[in-house]
Amino acid sequence: MEEIMMDELEIHWLGGLEDELSMEELLRGCDVPTTARLQGRSDPQSGASHGKALVNELASKVYSGPTIGDLEGALYLSCRNGEIISGSTALYVGVALPQKGAGIGNMENKYTLRVKAFGNGPADDGYKWRKYGQKSIKNSPNPRSYYRCTNPKCNAKKQVERSGEDPETLVITYEGLHLHYTYSHFLLSQTHGFSAAEFHATKKPKTQSTDLHPKVPEALELWQMVRGPEVGEEQQQKSFKAGEKQQNGEIIHTSAMVKEGIQEWLIIDAYTSQGLLEDVVPLMVRKPCGSITSSDEPSQSSQPSYPSLSSFVFWPSTGSGCESVT
DNA sequence: CGAATTTGACCTGCGC
DNA sequence: GCGCAGGTCAAATTCG
Numbered sequence: 001m002e003e004i005m006m007d008e009l010e011i012h013w014l015g016g017l018e019d020e021l022s023m024e025e026l027l028r029g030c031d032v033p034t035t036a037r038l039q040g041r042s043d044p045q046s047g048a049s050h051g052k053a054l055v056n057e058l059a060s061k062v063y064s065g066p067t068i069g070d071l072e073g074a075l076y077l078s079c080r081n082g083e084i085i086s087g088s089t090a091l092y093v094g095v096a097l098p099q100k101g102a103g104i105g106n107m108e109n110k111y112t113l114r115v116k117a118f119g120n121g122p123a124d125d126g127y128k129w130r131k132y133g134q135k136s137i138k139n140s141p142n143p144r145s146y147y148r149c150t151n152p153k154c155n156a157k158k159q160v161e162r163s164g165e166d167p168e169t170l171v172i173t174y175e176g177l178h179l180h181y182t183y184s185h186f187l188l189s190q191t192h193g194f195s196a197a198e199f200h201a202t203k204k205p206k207t208q209s210t211d212l213h214p215k216v217p218e219a220l221e222l223w224q225m226v227r228g229p230e231v232g233e234e235q236q237q238k239s240f241k242a243g244e245k246q247q248n249g250e251i252i253h254t255s256a257m258v259k260e261g262i263q264e265w266l267i268i269d270a271y272t273s274q275g276l277l278e279d280v281v282p283l284m285v286r287k288p289c290g291s292i293t294s295s296d297e298p299s300q301s302s303q304p305s306y307p308s309l310s311s312f313v314f315w316p317s318t319g320s321g322c323e324s325v326t
Numbered sequence: 327c328g329a330a331t332t333t334g335a336c337c338t339g340c341g342c
Numbered sequence: 343g344c345g346c347a348g349g350t351c352a353a354a355t356t357c358g
Contacts, residue, residue, distance in 0.1 A: 131331060133350060146349070150330095159349090 113172045114163070127178060129158065140164050154178055 129147035
């Protein structure tokens with residue numbers, strides 16, 4: 001699928017933000033400490049240039065690897081092996097992008113998902129949405145619902161309607177980008193008994209190792225949270241270094257990563273914690289065996305089902321499908 | 327009582 | 343310019 005052009009991406013993001021909101025301002029709306037968002041940067045800049053630098057950094061890091069095609073392929077790989085469906089309410093069906101244009105900047109940050117909903121509706125996608133309208137659509141038996149991200153500085157929207165061909169299939173059109181954390185990320189910290197701020201305060205000083213990807217320390221921490229202290233840091237670093245070598249210095253290369261399993265997943269999560277990859281493929285899609293929601297309507301924004309440790313789900317390279325690490 | 331949802335009205339873009 | 347269809351607004355209503 002398309003490769004994402006970094007310059008186009010940055011321009012589009014900045015251009016799409018009303019009042020020229022900086023990334024920092026958007027992120028601030030999530031009550032997450034700045035240090036939680038900025039990783040691997042030892043010499044923070046200030047002012048507007050800092051915000052732009054941050055956009056540059058995030059865009060270059062996040063979109064240097066995963067494309068929707070990568071993820072789609074990986075998800076199909078995971079789903080088709082037949083292990084992930086049990087207990088799930090939503091099955092990823094497909095991602096459709098506008099045909100026109102190659103880069104994200106040409107497609108107005110808009111894409112459509114088709115999600116198979118089993119009775120209770122789709123899983124929560126990790127964001128909190130507020131419904132602001134519903135409209136009957138011509139030649140469609142089902143109304144279309146309009147949702148907006150509840151973050152006041154986020155202009156992400158989505159439209160949800162049931163497929164006329166298959167009422168069990170929800171057609172979800174996402175528009176715009178979330179430039180903030182998902183709620184599942186917050187719970188990740190909270191469920192470990194401390195706030196996000198405390199979580200990051202407990203971090204060891206980052207060593208700017210030259211032979212590790214800047215995200216590796218964070219991924220290692222996530223790994224340690226998942227696996228506990230029995231996994232030695234030295235062993236972990238060996239694993240990550242090996243992965244890095246495999247990727248020829250470019251760790252983020254999603255189709256391979258998902259197949260490789262937990263190490264790569266952790267790196268994905270390190271990026272998705274920035275709330276950016278999720279704009280391309282929401283949590284529900286990245287985590288097709290996700291939480292069960294109970295409403296017949298697609299949004300449960302008033303009572304979002306934030307699965308505890310929902311981010312800690314990964315797709316093993318072989319065999320047993322999704323696994324929740326709690 | 328505050329927040330979220332519902333729903334009719336209004337706005338906007340597009341084709342004729 | 344007109345009508346249609348999709349998208350958004352906002353007051354009323356519902357919910358927790």
